[in-house]
Amino acid sequence: MNAAIVGIGATDFSKDSGRSELQLAAEAVRAALEDAGLEPSDVDGLVSFTMDTNAEIAVARELGIPELTFFSRVHYGGGAACATVQQAAMAVETGAARVVVCYRAFNERSGHRFGQVQTAAAANIDNSWSYPMGLGTPAAMVAMFARRYMHEYGATSEDFGRIAVIDRKHAATNPRAWFHNRPITLDDHQSSRWIAEPLRLLDCCQESDGGVAIVVTSRDRAKDLRQKPAHVKAATQGSGVDQFTMTSYYRDDLTRLPEMGVVARGLWEKSGIGPDDVDVAVLYDHFTPFVLVQLEELGFCGRGEAKDFVASGALELDGKLPLNPHGGQLGEAYLHGMNGIAEGVRQIRGTAVNQVGGVEHVLVTAGTGVPTSGLVLGQG
Amino acid sequence: MTDIEKEAARIAEQGECAPRLARDPVNLPMINNWLEAIGDDHPGYTEVAPPAMVQVWTMAGLRGQRTLDDPLGQMMTVLDEAGYTSVVATNSDQTYHRYLKLGEQLSVTTSLEDVTGPKKTGLGEGWFVTTRSTWWVGDEAVAEMRFRVLKFRPARKPEPVKEIPKAQAIRPSVNRDTEYFWEGTRQGELRIQRCGGCGLLRHPPGPMCPECGATKPKYLVxxxxxxxxxYVVHHHPxxxxKQTPFVIALVELDEGVxxxxxFDGEPSVGQRVEVVFTEVDDELTMPSWRPRADR
Incomplete structure (x- = not known):
């Protein structure tokens, strides 16, 4: 694609930001523009999530962005993350805009918490087959998949726990991470309380306040800017057969994420690389079991083999497929996947705190269990 | 080691608590009251106390409080905070070294001997806490007791602490495409959408058949x-x-959807179930599952 990420910015990640969501969005966008060496007046496109409360025009007012020729929103919660970059890249390629900023900002811990039961969500007809029955939290919805996955492949709670241990290990050496200096052991995971069996507390990502912004422009424009560009080699969305939001329980197979399979096919085809060419994987990790399923769906290992792949140490920083060097959402912060894109950019630039050596390609995925998206970022 | 086990080890390490003095010396009025309450008319207790009374002498009284270093009290607090809020005594084994004489001043010391768990019990998941107490006259040990309680988290469907009004139940949204289902549950029928064109069974339902495109949905019972x-066992939040924990099951009906x-029961994948209907109010009846014996 003829697009590159040229700026990244973020607020602090906290449990109580003490400021409005609009302020968080504005701070993140300003930081990303400064990182890129661009002015608000250079921006003519804004993209966010449909779940974001900050209107593009409100963000533009705060930043002093005078005119917008492109503004767009992506649906399906965290599944939108990488698709915001896809929207921006398409806008840049078609000439709809020249500089597009993708942003996501919320007080997800001190304000509206996604982990609680959203009674109002039952007003959605699809949710009327789950919420009234008592299945009303993301953790419980993922747990239903996880139980079946365990049943079919013999995976255990410890296999899920290894993902949390790796993320927290990486977060422990990332000063920006909420869990900086706080690694966990597999025993800690095993003794953490049940949230929705088979998920324990430490299978579930934290809840966070904060904002992240990503600046996208053309490869040509990127050449003149401050940072080494992270080229968007591929950006795709995916929805699968008989797709629901979090509750795709009516397909033949509950042990897969077909929507991520759609994303994977698109990413490999468009980027021209394959699983073996990925140097760093930033996989969406709101709940540990879906990291295992993603490894299979993306082709890093065979069906049902993720538990062995993980146990082999492949996901360590010096392993075959370093996972979430920033600590992921389990360790750094839950920013609906946008902080993962920023980490992907840092790994390409070579400026990450847990930098992996010789990074040519980074894979980033967005929310799982929902219609989703993915990115391949690269050097050239 | 779990947090509870760590705390138990810490408390056990403290050893015996400081001696706690009996409120009064061994005395005849209290002996007589006790014999009367127990219904013991043995005439021999005029100079010595009934041995089984030993615990009575050091009871803290009606408004008494545990001392801060009391190991049982400390362990109860740990378990309360971990959600094991209910208690039942399971064992009390006492050993008497000699009779206690009128006028003797008793004291008692206690240490934490053992904490094991979590165990699944008929009452709910819990921890067995065992303490050892020794009664002293001066520095002479006169009686000992091993005492065990089960601190447990009440099993599902406990006495409701507060009744959750039905009005709080999350209600489905109902529209033209789904009203047949909820009308069915009101009538005690579990309805599955069946395409009026090709006969495809489908749940959740929708207005247009993805197989043949017909917009004539019917249903079968x-x-x-x-x-x-x-299935999921939901604990938090x-x-x-609902009263946590509770089970939500994804059931594959014999018809194929x-x-x-x-689900009301101990779940396992592959377990046979049958539908039950629970009326929430005139408008809403919820389907749910219960175990079904295979025939």
Whole structure:
């Protein structure tokens, strides 16, 4: 694609930001523009999530962005993350805009918490087959998949726990991470309380306040800017057969994420690389079991083999497929996947705190269990 | 080692608590009251106390409080905070070294001997806490007791602390495409959408058949039998209208579609279940599942 990420910015990640969501969005966008060496007046496109409360025009007012020729929103919660970059890249390629900023900002811990039961969500007809029955939290919805996955492949709670241990290990050496200096052991995971069996507390990502912004422009424009560009080699969305939001329980197979399979096919085809060419994987990790399923769906290992792949140490920083060097959402912060894109950019630039050596390609995925998206970022 | 086990080890390490003095010396009025309450008319207790009374002498009284270093009290607090809020005494083994004489001043010391768990019991998941107490006259040990309690988290469906009004239950949204289903549950029928064109069975339902494109959905009435395909035991957070923990099962009905519902029982994948209907109010009846014996 003829697009590159040229700026990244973020607020602090906290449990109580003490400021409005609009302020968080504005701070993140300003930081990303400064990182890129661009002015608000250079921006003519804004993209966010449909779940974001900050209107593009409100963000533009705060930043002093005078005119917008492109503004767009992506649906399906965290599944939108990488698709915001896809929207921006398409806008840049078609000439709809020249500089597009993708942003996501919320007080997800001190304000509206996604982990609680959203009674109002039952007003959605699809949710009327789950919420009234008592299945009303993301953790419980993922747990239903996880139980079946365990049943079919013999995976255990410890296999899920290894993902949390790796993320927290990486977060422990990332000063920006909420869990900086706080690694966990597999025993800690095993003794953490049940949230929705088979998920324990430490299978579930934290809840966070904060904002992240990503600046996208053309490869040509990127050449003149401050940072080494992270080229968007591929950006795709995916929805699968008989797709629901979090509750795709009516397909033949509950042990897969077909929507991520759609994303994977698109990413490999468009980027021209394959699983073996990925140097760093930033996989969406709101709940540990879906990291295992993603490894299979993306082709890093065979069906049902993720538990062995993980146990082999492949996901360590010096392993075959370093996972979430920033600590992921389990360790750094839950920013609906946008902080993962920023980490992907840092790994390409070579400026990450847990930098992996010789990074040519980074894979980033967005929310799982929902219609989703993915990115391949690269050097050239 | 769990947090509870760490705390137990810490408390056990403290050893015996400081001696706690009996309120009064061994005395005849209290002996007589005790004999009367127990219904013991043995005439021999005029100079010595009944041995089984030993614990009485050091009871803290009606408004007494545990001392801060009391190991049982400390362990109760740990377990309360971990959600094991209920208690039942399971064992009390006493050994008497000699009779206690009128006028003797007793004291008692206690140490934490053992904490084991979590155990699944009929009352709920819990921890067995064992303490050892010694009664002293001066520095002479006169009686000992090993005392065990079960601190437990009440099993599902405990006495409701507060009744959750039905009005709090999360209600489905109903529209033209789905009203047949909820009309069915009101009538005690579990209805599955069946395409009026090609006969495809489908749940959740929709207005247009994805197989043949027909927009003439009908339904059949399910036998209401199936197997658990997957399930979740929900613990946190609280869910309006439910008492945690509770089970939600994804059931594959014998007709071939899957459907979610609360399940009343100990779940396992592959377990046979049948539908039950619970009337929330005149407007809403919820389907749920219960175990079904295989025939």
């Amino acid at each position: 399910s036998e209401g039998h199936g197997v658990i395909y997957s 609280q869910v309006p209208g 899957r459907m979610l519902g609360e």
